[in-house]
Amino acid sequence: MVDNSKRKLKRATIIYWMMLTYIVAALVWWFISLERQSDSLADFKYKQLNATVDSTSAPIVYLYELKAIQQERRKKTAMHLSEGLFFLALIVITGIFIFRSVRRQIKWQIQQQNFMMAVTHELKTPIAITRLNLETLQRYQLDPEKQKKLINTALEETSRLNFLTNNILLSSQLEGDGYKNANEELDLSDLLKDCLAGFEKRFPDRKWVQQVQDDIDVIGDPLLLQLLINNLLENAVKYSPKTGAITASLQQNGGLKQLTISDEGPGIPDEEKQNIFEKFYRIGNENTRKAQGTGLGLYLCTRIAQYHNADISVTNHSPNGSSFVVNFPG
Template sequence: MDVFTKKRLVIASVVYWLLLAYIVIALVWWFIALEKQNHRMADYKISELKMDDPAFQAKYQVITDERHIKDVQYIGEGAIFLVVILIASIFVYHAVRRQIRLHSQQENFMMAITHELKTPIAIAKLNLETLLKYSLSEEKKQKMLQATLQETNRLNTLASNILVSSQLEGGRYRIAKEDLELSDLVKTAFNDFRNRFPDRQWQSEIEPEIDINGDSLLLQILVNNLIENAIKYSPKEGLITCKLHQKNKTILFQVMDEGAGIPDDEKKRIFEKFYRIGNETTRTTKGTGLGLYLCKKIVEDHNGHIKVADNLNRGSTFMVSFTVKHVHEQ
């Protein structure tokens, strides 16, 4: 959370608690005023009684009973109002804080999406203009075309993440589950990234013939996002590892990197929509804050679980587990 957002939260919190304190004080004042009025009315009625009246004791008892009933009534009403105000204030307080945080994250998202769109477009345009203007060697041409292809793949991934995220959240995406070989899907994605980033260190442990019932497009996005996330947050010399295993009815897919790692207090929040560690104005890594949110949504739609843990040496390990209904017999 940036400094500006923190200031807004502090100001909103101070104003909110001041207003709440005013409401509670007004409620207490209302209770005291009614109690005083009730006792004054009872005292006035008692003063009007005549001591020599044979029904004096009975009338006195009626007045004191009425006063007691009124006391209980005011205490009950005041307590109910106080409880309702406190409960409502807690809900409103958390809702306002969520809205401010969401607004900040949306601003960060707009900044990130602008950067993510402009950068690949600018690189692709520059490469194509260079190819048109200059006569380059075949090796340089291939290198520039490969770089342009990588940037267009980034644009395609970004567009897919935004579109699918919007459709899933709005309930407009129809999940088409089918029996497919997850091993082949993971292996194809892993080899594709290894070919696109040959300067990286890669390692895989993919158990063959692991089947799953799921949406091939969503599972492809899940695998691609986790591997791309590892590339973003790993140093160039760091090892990126993909593992896929099945034990009984549980399929476990893991992507491990050797980056800086994720602080413990951030581990749960990284799966929130638009959430990214750090500040958008000072952050150097690419991204929009949709990738991991989309991963969590896809995993949950496939009745699975996703979590992140520290890698043994350094970095992070993202673990996805699926429970299959039928065990594949090998």
């Protein structure tokens, strides 16, 4: 289905350029035809002038009529040229607008299809694992240690499912202005530490590095800021190798309060650094990429940052990986 949409996009692009080329060629031909017609009319007037007025006996009258014919010819050329340029500009501007609209619509359709494929996979996996664990507990008499392990796995998968549904619901609410904000003064340092504690519990084998300055307060919505931090940490876990460190930093930097989440993954190409914050956008092909995700996490981070008058960006992390930086106003 996605390949079909890409073929539509390619076909629409080819048809657009063919039509635009034809219209411009027709416009040029129209200009040439009018100029030829004006030349023929001017030649006729020249012949008529030579037949009716003697240039030697009445040179003043002849030159006056000749100048009038030449001025009229120049006016015709200027009129044709101005009309042609106006219609050319109108055609090009309209064509670009239509072309961009069609491309945007088809790309949006491709992104939605990618999103549906990703969501389907993201929903099926935790549901299947949880159901399998519960059925295992129901059918077999397991020792307490194995029961605890299965229950913990089921709880982790339901947490992942809850995280996904929260992203989808909150994205819809923020876009439709349906979210009721609860701005208050809160300790961002404590919030970051709580989020890190939850991830350390979920991923005990990962290497976590904290560089959190205490008592950094911001005015904001606790739920949105928690979701912002969790999405950035989830993204770092997703793309960082299991042996790589994930660093969470929160510092007062001049007049800004700077939150940074860094990983040691493959990094992000420079040409993709702006695209990754678009809704549904994911690097690579949905059928071949290995990393899970829906393309909503970083988009939500952008919306939440804007909601708090903050800005978010991504830079390269040394020696490898990416660093996502959120700057809150002081």
